[in-house]
Amino acid sequence: xxxxxxxxxxxxxxxxxxxxxxxxxxxxxxxxxxxxxxxxxxxxxxxxxxxxxxxxxxxxxxxxxxxxxxxxxxxxxxxxxxxxxxxxxxxxxxxxxxxxxxxxxxxxxxxxxxxxxxxxxxxxxxxxxxxxxxxxxxxxxxxxxxxxxxxxxxxxxxxxxxxxxxxxxxx
Amino acid sequence: xxxxxxxxxxxxxxxxxxxxxxxxxxxxxxxxxxxxxxxxxxxxxxxxxxxxxxxxxxxxxxxxxxxxxxxxxxxxxxxxxxxxxxxxxxxxxxxxxxxxxxxxxxxxxxxxxxxxxxxxxxxxxxxxxxxxxxxxxxxxxxxxxxxxxxxxxxxxxxxxxxxxxxxxxxxxxxxxxxxxxxxxxxxxxxxxxxxxxxxxxxxxxxxxxxxxxxxxxxxxxxxxxxxxxxxxxxxxxxxxxxxxxxxxxxxxxxxxxxxxxxxxxxxxxxxxxxxxxxxxxxxxxxxxxxxxxxxxxxxxxxxxxxxxxxxxxxxxxxxxxxxxxxxxxxxxxxxxxxxxxxxxxxxxxxxxxxxxxxxxxxxxxxxxxxxxxxxxxxxxxxxxxxxxxxxxxxxxxxxxxxxxxxxxxxxxxxxxxxxxxxxxxxxxxxxxxxxxxxxxxxxxxxxxxxxxxxxxxxxxxxxxxxxxxxxxxxx
Numbered sequence: 001x002x003x004x005x006x007x008x009x010x011x012x013x014x015x016x017x018x019x020x021x022x023x024x025x026x027x028x029x030x031x032x033x034x035x036x037x038x039x040x041x042x043x044x045x046x047x048x049x050x051x052x053x054x055x056x057x058x059x060x061x062x063x064x065x066x067x068x069x070x071x072x073x074x075x076x077x078x079x080x081x082x083x084x085x086x087x088x089x090x091x092x093x094x095x096x097x098x099x100x101x102x103x104x105x106x107x108x109x110x111x112x113x114x115x116x117x118x119x120x121x122x123x124x125x126x127x128x129x130x131x132x133x134x135x136x137x138x139x140x141x142x143x144x145x146x147x148x149x150x151x152x153x154x155x156x157x158x159x160x161x162x163x164x165x166x167x168x169x170x171x
Numbered sequence: 172x173x174x175x176x177x178x179x180x181x182x183x184x185x186x187x188x189x190x191x192x193x194x195x196x197x198x199x200x201x202x203x204x205x206x207x208x209x210x211x212x213x214x215x216x217x218x219x220x221x222x223x224x225x226x227x228x229x230x231x232x233x234x235x236x237x238x239x240x241x242x243x244x245x246x247x248x249x250x251x252x253x254x255x256x257x258x259x260x261x262x263x264x265x266x267x268x269x270x271x272x273x274x275x276x277x278x279x280x281x282x283x284x285x286x287x288x289x290x291x292x293x294x295x296x297x298x299x300x301x302x303x304x305x306x307x308x309x310x311x312x313x314x315x316x317x318x319x320x321x322x323x324x325x326x327x328x329x330x331x332x333x334x335x336x337x338x339x340x341x342x343x344x345x346x347x348x349x350x351x352x353x354x355x356x357x358x359x360x361x362x363x364x365x366x367x368x369x370x371x372x373x374x375x376x377x378x379x380x381x382x383x384x385x386x387x388x389x390x391x392x393x394x395x396x397x398x399x400x401x402x403x404x405x406x407x408x409x410x411x412x413x414x415x416x417x418x419x420x421x422x423x424x425x426x427x428x429x430x431x432x433x434x435x436x437x438x439x440x441x442x443x444x445x446x447x448x449x450x451x452x453x454x455x456x457x458x459x460x461x462x463x464x465x466x467x468x469x470x471x472x473x474x475x476x477x478x479x480x481x482x483x484x485x486x487x488x489x490x491x492x493x494x495x496x497x498x499x500x501x502x503x504x505x506x507x508x509x510x511x512x513x514x515x516x517x518x519x520x521x522x523x524x525x526x527x528x529x530x531x532x533x534x535x536x537x538x539x540x541x542x543x544x545x546x547x548x549x550x551x552x553x554x555x556x557x558x559x560x561x562x563x564x565x566x567x568x569x570x571x572x573x574x575x576x577x578x579x580x581x582x583x584x585x586x587x588x589x590x591x592x593x594x595x596x597x598x599x600x601x602x603x604x605x606x607x608x609x610x611x612x613x614x615x616x617x618x619x620x621x622x623x624x625x626x627x628x629x630x631x632x633x634x635x636x637x638x639x640x641x642x643x644x645x646x
Contacts, residue, residue, distance in 0.1 A: 051385035132364035
């Protein structure tokens, strides 16, 4: 069964925290709950779970690719044209370092940017459980995304804790 | 109808971020005011500036076309062009460093000016466009000059400097544009939900931003990662430009410090050009409520410190050549400092070091609205003279060697710019400003979300007989 989302709008940070705790006690998991704000509140303000992201993997992944490409280019060309320059070994590290550095950085940048796009997914055409007042008036949104059978209970909990209004993501 | 928000009963409609503001000095929710300021029709001065920079940019493009028609063979013809291109990288492209550095170091004072600093990233497009013809100007390694790169006639391509500098340049511009977009994404979402008419553009640019905890967390991480990349690439770009497009063209100039010196000059020029932009936004942009003495003071202190560093770099490089005293090292000193370019050299020192040092040392100049911008103009003049001294002398050098003295037969005269050079110069200065003005129509010049965050974490509190700004720095 497809998941559905419901959004509750709140004006007070403490109330959001209390609602979040109550939802957790009622059996909702951290990955089913999401807080939306117009400002970057300090992490943990609402007692929300610390988000897990894979952002650091992108630059590292890019760096590994870039370094490997640089290694292939430099070692490959020098072995293909084994010319002794200035009495130095064919595979001398110092002149290769510049290319290692450049390619590692270039690929890290490209993969980080691609990663940023990928993590953001595609632009949302339908905003789902979202309300403009989060960005315009500073309301705090609490989104619960669960199966259809549990959505009603979540909506009731949001209302019970004083959500100014609720909005269903699929409507 | 709902009541206004009451902080005691915690009921009523919350107009963001009233709850925090009521404890601070501001009376109007700033985000609303900032949104209105951004969305309102621009004034006559903005339109005139846009028109003038557009005209000068076209003149610059015409100048570039004339230069291309004239050919790439004569290096001295391109000396002012190269100077102008590198000037973009040592001023406009240095400005974003302030935002990146203070974000990584979590300096709150720069929040009101951080977006202005990031907007300069767009000038990278102008820099890249100007850089492309230089790839045809720079001779291949076939001329036998010293180089960092692996080269063997007939077997290994002679265009390593061109290839690697282009790669690093592309990475630099990509990082700059990505940083600008990622930093502005929450603002695009705020504008998407507030604006009429431009909604589709902001919808696209905000790329599905809803302000979830995960998105805010990712934003912080991405800005830190890309900010560090930006700094690394700034150094690398100047390393490539200085070593391949300048030093190798002056035989005998062997100095491992100069590429870093140029990167330092870029940061100094960046802070200077940012101070001027902040001054314009403060004086004529209608942002006096948001930009205060704190920002000018902070930028002034930074400019002072960086200007002191200028002399350290200069002396360190000078000593290598001065005490080396080989014939070609003496030539380099003659060409760059004590020969025909002496007036330019003295002008550089005066504008880029003596003026900032003697004036910014005074607290009442440093801590003022008008002191730092005036000194910033001096630094920019000095920065341009410095680029002109280096690049125009290297590109207009007659490389004939006197066989008796093993020194250059002719030292270059000061290069006098032609009409076409002046056209190019006007264009090089105007095109980045034009791009900045255009982009400022879509990207708020004061970050909406950072302004909110500033208010969220800070409040003015009574402290004994005075009032202090208490600022929070969350982990």
